[in-house]
Amino acid sequence: MSGATEPVRSGDELDWDALESHLRAHLDLPAGRPEVRQFTAGRANLTYLVDVDGFRIVVRRPPRGALAPGAHDIAREYKVLSRLWAVYPPAPRALHFCADASVIGAPFIVIEHRAGEIVRDHIPPSMTHHPEVGRRLSLALIDTMTTLHAVDVDDAGLNDLGRPQGYAERQVSGWLDRWRRAAPDDGPAAMEVVAIELAESLPAPQRVSIVHNDLKLDNCQFQADDPDTVSSVFDWDMATLGDPLFDLANLLVATQGSAVQTASPEEVIARYAEQSGADLSGLAWYEAFARWRSAVVVQQLYNRHVRGDSSDDRLAALGALVPAIAADARRALDDR
Structure with missing residues (x-):
């Protein structure tokens, strides 16, 4: 996943230390302090670009607040993307799912990062x-x-x-x-x-x-x-x-x-x-x-x-x- 990013918006911060500790326990990350930015396109799920010494991954979690039943189903997204990539190349591969909401306040998934252009309201x-x-x-x-x-x-x-x-x-x-x-x-x-x-x-x-x-x-x-x-x-x-x-x-x-x-x-x-x-x-x-x-x-x-x-x-x-x-x-x- 790629696209425009910005510094993390006020109110959308996560527990960065807890996130880093969890990621290092489950993924092979390079040494170095992660740099985190927020993707600007989405209006619901919170999506972050995590860059560790040039190694980039995407972290997605549901929005804050009350959610409609079945909405923003991060576990479903992991299920799809951990399997579909093998037969449908446009699907980025999901690397990890964390069901423990205590880590960053909600379940989240980690997806491979892909560079490219996202077209929203204008042609890049x-x-x-x-x-x-x-x-x-x-x-x-x-x-x-x-x-x-x-x-x-x-x-x-x-x-x-x-x-x-x-x-x-x-x-x-x-x-x-x-x-x-x-x-x-x-x-x-x-x-x-x-x-x-x-x-x-x-x-x-x-x-x-x-x-x-x-x-x-x-x-x-x-x-x-x-x-x-x-x-x-x-x-x-x-x-x-x-x-x-x-x-x-x-x-x-x-x-x-x-x-x-x-x-x-x-x-x-x-x-x-x-x-x-x-x-x-x-x-x-x-x-x-x-x-x-x-x-x-x-x-x-x-x-x-x-x-x-x-x-x-x-x-x-x-x-x-x-x-x-x-x-x-x-x-x-x-x-x-």
Whole structure:
């Protein structure tokens, strides 16, 4: 994992001595005092770059404060990344899992560090010389998505990652439960209405695959000289076995409004259909779900700011976005 880093934000410090002692007890680290910086891209899990005399590793732990059941599942992320790397090269290898929350205040995982570029709200200077670079990056993401969805779960040792039967139903009911836990008293009524309509029109899956559940441009890494290949995929704490069209819809919704000029939704859908052979005639349901789910995520992030569980000032403006996202989800269902 790589990307922009900054000095550790105030409030996100860990017990560095305890972390170093634990890492040295379980990993072969060089001599020397670790230098720690914080990755800037993520808004939830706390992710740190630990550099010991040029040997770099990544430490990830859940955010502070109350968490929704099943959210920020670091143990799940370790399970995936300790196995998937062997058959899916974009998955960085997990090196260690610590379940003992007393070390740094929460369970955490250690992942190999990979150098490269992460694209968030602009094209990195090292890649701006490529023609149609944004379009090529987004099509590369579709390529790596279809490759992930084609992974044999037995070969990956991940046939126990989830329960595919009833996956769509659990997605709706699970995210509705999260909404009800997170919703303010004046939350948009559309959120409950959309949940009912989604539950009444569940699609039948065409196939089962590994589902990343948050596969988007800024959860990927590229090499500066190659915008046509995703070199790494990050943030696997929600990965499971289920209907792969959830991944495609989540990506389409995440891409809309991006400051990066990506491929059009029509081109993205056509690329996925060509490579996967999937029938995408029912994709509108999945897109409506993805919009609705994103409203829940935004509300959860905003609540972390309100409670003082995060020192990330970017979260302060998110609460005002929820009603508009809920309305978009309602329109997406009505327009099917």
